[in-house]
Amino acid sequence: MPLTLPQLNAAALAEAAQMLDGLYEHSPWIAEQALKARPFRSLPQLKHAMAQVVAQADRDAQLALIRAHPELAGKAMMANSLTAESSNEQNKAGLTHCTPEEFAKIQQLNTAYNARFGFPFVLAVRGPRGLGLSKAEIIASFERRLDNHPDFERAECLRNIHRIAEIRLADKFGHTPELGNLIWDWSERLALHSDPGYAERGELTVTYLTDAHRACAQRLSHWMREDCGFDEVSIDAVGNVVGVYHGSDPGAKRLLTGSHYDTVRNGGKYDGRLGIFVPMACVRELHRQGRRLPYGFEVVGFAEEEGQRYKAVFLGSGALTGNFDMGWLEQKDADGVTMREAMVHAGLCIDDIARVQRDASKYLGFVEVHIEQGPVLNEIDLPLGIVTSINGSVRYVGEIVGMASHAGTTPMDRRRDAATAAAELALYVEKRGGSVPHLVATVGMLEVPNGSINVVPGRCRFSLDIRATTNEVRDACAADVRAELQRICEKRGVHFRLEETMRAAAAPSAPAWQQRWERAVDALGVPLYRMPSGAGHDAMKLHEVMPQAMLFVRGENAGISHNPLESTTSDDMQLAVEAFQQLLDNLATETP
Numbered sequence: 001m002p003l004t005l006p007q008l009n010a011a012a013l014a015e016a017a018q019m020l021d022g023l024y025e026h027s028p029w030i031a032e033q034a035l036k037a038r039p040f041r042s043l044p045q046l047k048h049a050m051a052q053v054v055a056q057a058d059r060d061a062q063l064a065l066i067r068a069h070p071e072l073a074g075k076a077m078m079a080n081s082l083t084a085e086s087s088n089e090q091n092k093a094g095l096t097h098c099t100p101e102e103f104a105k106i107q108q109l110n111t112a113y114n115a116r117f118g119f120p121f122v123l124a125v126r127g128p129r130g131l132g133l134s135k136a137e138i139i140a141s142f143e144r145r146l147d148n149h150p151d152f153e154r155a156e157c158l159r160n161i162h163r164i165a166e167i168r169l170a171d172k173f174g175h176t177p178e179l180g181n182l183i184w185d186w187s188e189r190l191a192l193h194s195d196p197g198y199a200e201r202g203e204l205t206v207t208y209l210t211d212a213h214r215a216c217a218q219r220l221s222h223w224m225r226e227d228c229g230f231d232e233v234s235i236d237a238v239g240n241v242v243g244v245y246h247g248s249d250p251g252a253k254r255l256l257t258g259s260h261y262d263t264v265r266n267g268g269k270y271d272g273r274l275g276i277f278v279p280m281a282c283v284r285e286l287h288r289q290g291r292r293l294p295y296g297f298e299v300v301g302f303a304e305e306e307g308q309r310y311k312a313v314f315l316g317s318g319a320l321t322g323n324f325d326m327g328w329l330e331q332k333d334a335d336g337v338t339m340r341e342a343m344v345h346a347g348l349c350i351d352d353i354a355r356v357q358r359d360a361s362k363y364l365g366f367v368e369v370h371i372e373q374g375p376v377l378n379e380i381d382l383p384l385g386i387v388t389s390i391n392g393s394v395r396y397v398g399e400i401v402g403m404a405s406h407a408g409t410t411p412m413d414r415r416r417d418a419a420t421a422a423a424e425l426a427l428y429v430e431k432r433g434g435s436v437p438h439l440v441a442t443v444g445m446l447e448v449p450n451g452s453i454n455v456v457p458g459r460c461r462f463s464l465d466i467r468a469t470t471n472e473v474r475d476a477c478a479a480d481v482r483a484e485l486q487r488i489c490e491k492r493g494v495h496f497r498l499e500e501t502m503r504a505a506a507a508p509s510a511p512a513w514q515q516r517w518e519r520a521v522d523a524l525g526v527p528l529y530r531m532p533s534g535a536g537h538d539a540m541k542l543h544e545v546m547p548q549a550m551l552f553v554r555g556e557n558a559g560i561s562h563n564p565l566e567s568t569t570s571d572d573m574q575l576a577v578e579a580f581q582q583l584l585d586n587l588a589t590e591t592p
């Protein structure tokens with residue numbers, strides 16, 4: 001019989017601790033301390049309480065917890081002396097059936113890892129979907145993590161330990177994240193479509209209107225229609241996939257949601273797509289229950305957000321706000337194919353683009369679920385975050401021009417070195433960016449064109465990216481950086497040019513919609529965490545015409561994104577669906 005939360009809440013402390021026995025390897029103190037916070041409203045609340053106990057423990061206790069774990073495919077496994085839980089996990093990951101080569105490789109990694117960090121490598125080998133990682137995935141993760149900084153790696157072990165506990169807890173409570181698993185499987189299936197040149201390498205790249213891109217649109221439409229029960233499914237004039245689930249009154253205003261299905265080159269499977277799949281799962285459940293909301297629900301898979309094939313970011317969501325720039329049609333991709341040709345080839349009707357624009361008065365607002373694409377939620381052991389604002393940004397490309405001269409014959413006091421001037425600027429940018437909370441400033445590209453080992457750099461090109469929660473903070477930083485650049489160049493006798501290439505206004509969440517997300521997340525027993533979005537999202541476009549608010553979902557691997565390591569767990573995706581369902585239900589009670 002699986003445990004239930006009321007049982008756990010009602011039991012005497014010793015009995016409750018016994019129920020949670022084995023969640024944390026040889027470390028019952030974690031559950032015992034967390035249980036003092038009973039009653040728990042939900043399993044996520046219990047999990048967070050346990051993670052908090054570990055976070056607040058001293059370093060020695062944390063290390064002892066890590067060291068309580070057996071090595072992967074190590075001596076304890078060979079001697080059959082693992083705990084039942086560890087034995088089950090190593091077995092599920094196939095570690096008990098290693099080839100002699102795999103076994104030797106893992107032993108070598110165990111030794112190297114221990115020598116570097118002084119504790120065993122801990123990995124939740126059941127993986128983000130709970131089914132067990134492959135041995136190749138385990139070895140790759142082992143090798144990758146050997147390069148981490150020791151402080152980061154200690155935290156990463158603890159995060160894996162929490163994930164192990166999460167899976168063990170789910171086993172005890174007979175909890176399966178059915179809808180999270182469904183989204184996991186949809187994500188895997190959709191990721192089978194990838195552009196030529198990348199597909200062969202097993203990399204995911206889906207750029208605007210390629211064969212893979214159009215296949216994704218077909219796949220999404222199919223699932224919306226056949227698996228989820230949307231009433232209307234169509235692909236619009238720019239390639240957006242639009243699914244509508246009517247309210248009890250088909251003429252009622254609609255809630256709009258969605259995100260993008262294109263990807264960056266060699267990107268992740270969840271960036272954008274999660275924000276299409278989560279509401280699709282909600283509609284699937286509504287349809288299965290035969291339920292209608294008092295408002296309509298419109299889910300859009302935006303065709304293009306990343307600006308990879310053509311320099312036209314937010315093309316999909318921009319079409320909804322009337323911001324499709326007809327000038328884009330003549331742009332050519334790297335193979336010389338114009339966007340117009342690509343659209344005609346895809347069977348899209350250019351004459352209909354203007355009709356994609358929505359009448360904002362027919363919508364209640366826009367919400368978007370997105371993977372965080374940053375390390376914050378991962379670091380604080382929280383699955384969901386409430387977005388307060390999408391940061392405003394400004395980008396520049398610049399060049400410092402000094403004088404190229406011989407590295408051997410030019411005395412140090414006679415140089416006009418463009419690269420050291422740029423280096424000074426980069427250090428200033430880092431310092432100025434760190435001076436205000438939620439302001440970030442980055443020199444991402446630095447290049448000495450045609451540089452040579454024996455030449456003092458005469459030119460140095462650089463990029464500058466500044467983002468902040470408000471336009472004022474962003475602009476103040478940009479002004480200071482420009483003034484500093486001026487000062488550095490005067491001091492060094494070099495000159496510069498600086499060209500603004502992009503500017504986007506900050507998009508603060510609409511308070512009422514942010515509160516709806518907060519209420520929804522709180523109902524799940526998940527502690528609220530409010531944060532700005534450092535990255536741009538489709539919601540920025542919709543912000544121009546209707547109220548919007550976003551929900552972030554924790555990413556694994558320190559939140560890495562635009563990278564194949566981008567990941568989340570089916571448990572976190574499940575919570576995103578449940579939060580969205582809460583939001584829909586709450587909205588239903590608000591809407592007359």
Ligand SMILES: [Zn+2]
Nearest residue numbers: 260271272305
């Ligand atoms: Zn995205």
